[in-house]
Amino acid sequence: MVFQTIRKQNPLIHCITNYVVANFQANGLLAIGASPVMADDSHEVEEMVAIASGLLINIGTLNERMKESMLLAGKKANALGIPVFLDPVAAGATTYRKQTVQQLLENIKFAAIRCNIGELAAIANVEWQQKGVDSGSGSISLEVEAQKVAQLYNCIVIVTGEEDFITDGKHQQWVTGGTSLMTEVTGTGCLLSAICCASYAAGNKPFDQLIETLSLYKKVAEQAASSTQYIGDFQIAVLNELHRLSKEGDE
Template structure:
């Protein structure tokens, strides 16, 4: 099982992420036996990425300093062959975010993109009304646009929501399940991106590894929701389930 494999390998995952979710991501990675590091200063990111197994770029609290650091780290990771995962948080909410994501896609080779439907629409230049960091509303063919993006950038595209969709441009799969409480805790999507980064590093079949990660994340949401009805406890239950799955596997 993928989380057990990660625990055995103990990869260092370099998260260039936002301050809203950094703690949750770090604890989630620790829960499956990965080692998180959250370095984002331009003076050290290239050096830090040289010892990492994977790099996550998350633009949730984007600013110019971090943008430049992300470009430095992403390009260094590409040179070293270290997989880079992009979480284009609220990519369509502002012109600055959309332009930054386009620049990243042009200058950094990403192994995977993990986004919601609104962020997919922004990357694909489909008309969409994004509501802050929430997915917003509009009309888009998830399958068609995700496949186009996967083929254009030669990467795996994951679109998460009530149902998740994953494609590498050739293969595709829908993943069902989960629980709506995941939408009531900030950072659950960002945590998934960090887990996907760790999963990508865990073997030689990244599509299958990421597909398993999505399926497990849906299942652990159901398990966590069944153990509590309070949102604060739910967040803790998610971490507990990650820890249990990485040690014991599925029941």
């Protein structure tokens, strides 16, 4: 199982992320045996990413200082062959966010993009009404647009929601399961992006590893929901279940 592999390898995952979710991401990575580091100052990101197994760029609380660091770290990771993941949080909510995502995509080679349907629409330039960091509403052919984006940027695209969709531009798969409680805790999607980054670095079949990760994360949600109906407890239960799976496997 990929979570057990991550625990054995203990990869360092460099997260340039948003301050709303940094703690949850760090604890989630620790729960599966990865080593998180949340370094986002331009004076150190190139040096930090050089010793990492993967880089996550999350634009949730975007600002100019952080954008500079994202570009520096991403280019350095590319030069060293370190996989880079993009979480384009609320990419279509403002012009600044949309332009920044385009700038990142133009300057950095991403191994994968993990987004919701509204963020996919923004990247694909499909008309959509983004509602803050939520997916919003509109009309989009998810499979077609995700494949186009994957082919355009030569990367894996993961679109998460009630059902998850993953494609590398040639192959594709839907992943079902989970619980709506995941939408009531902030950062569950952001944590998934960080875990996917660790999973990508855990072997030589990244597409298959990411499919397994999406499936396991759905099971984590279901198991956590079966143990509590309270949101605060649910967040803790997610971390507990990630920890259990990485140690005991999917029993």
